[in-house]
Amino acid sequence: MALKKSELYSSLWKSCDELRGGMDASQYKDYVLTLLFIKYVSDRYAGVEGAPIEVPEGGSFQDIVALKGDKEIGDKINKIIAKLAEANNLKGIIDVAEFNDPDKLGQGQDMQDRLSRLVAIFNRPNLNFSKNRADGDDLLGDAYEYLMRNFATQSGKSKGQFYTPAEVSRIISKVIGVNTAESQDQTIYDPTCGSGSLLLKAADEAARGLTIYGQEMDNATRALAKMNMILHRHPTAEIEQGNTLANPRFKEPNGSLKQFDFAVANPHFSVKAWSNGLTPSNDEFKRFDGYGIPPAKNGDYAFFLHVVRSLTYKGKGAIILPHGVLFRGNAEAEIRRNLICKGEIKGSMSLL
Known part of the structure; x- marks a missing residue:
């Protein structure tokens, strides 16, 4: 029974x-x-x-x-x-x-x-x-x-600190076409993976599976994510601990950011101290080059640009951010304009 x-x-x-x-x-x-x-x-x-x-x-x-x-x-x-x-x-x-x-x-x-x-x-x-x-x-x-x-x-506390609701995870996965993955060798990445729920739900959309990568800043929450992967029969998923913006853990042998076929993210909204440990004007991974530097006290676009740089040429990603990223001016308006002109944004969706 x-x-x-x-x-x-x-x-x-x-x-x-x-x-x-x-x-x-x-x-x-x-x-x-x-x-x-x-x-x-x-x-x-x-x-x-x-x-x-x-x-x-x-x-x-x-x-x-x-x-x-x-x-x-x-x-x-x-x-x-x-x-x-x-x-x-x-x-x-x-x-x-x-x-x-x-x-x-x-x-x-x-x-x-x-x-x-x-x-x-x-x-x-x-x-x-x-x-x-x-x-x-x-x-x-x-x-x-x-x-x-x-x-x-x-x-x-906000439940978003711990997990992304399953319904939202599934919508994101469908929007970026995870179901089109043809091989388990294809990769999916979440730079702010929390307990891993978003990564898991996204990976489940791929009939043949995906190779899973995630990074989480809080060590206890990273531990939850790793346990979660094992419980869901993904024991080989690579879940690293650390500040994704200041110390991204997934890199290529030449030191550049590792790039993935799919990326999903639900970072903390409007992080004020996003540049701790990082000199944005001299970012070794060139995440802000050609787009602009996010405002000092709002890291929404910092995570967005990290996802952009973490995708392969044909890679697709989705990130959950507050509505303000669509309307705020000054530095964010410039970043938004450059993203659109470069064809990096294919669409936005409002979830209420």
């Missing part, structure tokens, strides 16, 4: 309830999604030869379950996760959450009880992912998006 999404969502949000009080809601994801990932890969791949994820002895979810009620549960969970991370080259990806942090999880018995109840929620029989996955249904991807929506609401 297939696992109902409502049951999964209910269990996940109960796990968030166990974490309330010691941390901001935006930090829940570090714990909940880490346990979700470990539970999923343990159910799917433990003991499976040739699996994309190796679940080593002493590094599974069942090893965590065995710790319920243990006085050292937090420290021992960290060690179990470390074993799984080391076996799969996932250090810095799945070991971001600190399960032995008394400031967030409580002191002594409080931490012991809190983590024991949290683990018990994920150990419910109806959350067995080994067989309980409906054909054609992406339960884990939906769970990520569900949690991202709620984290955004609870933390008082």
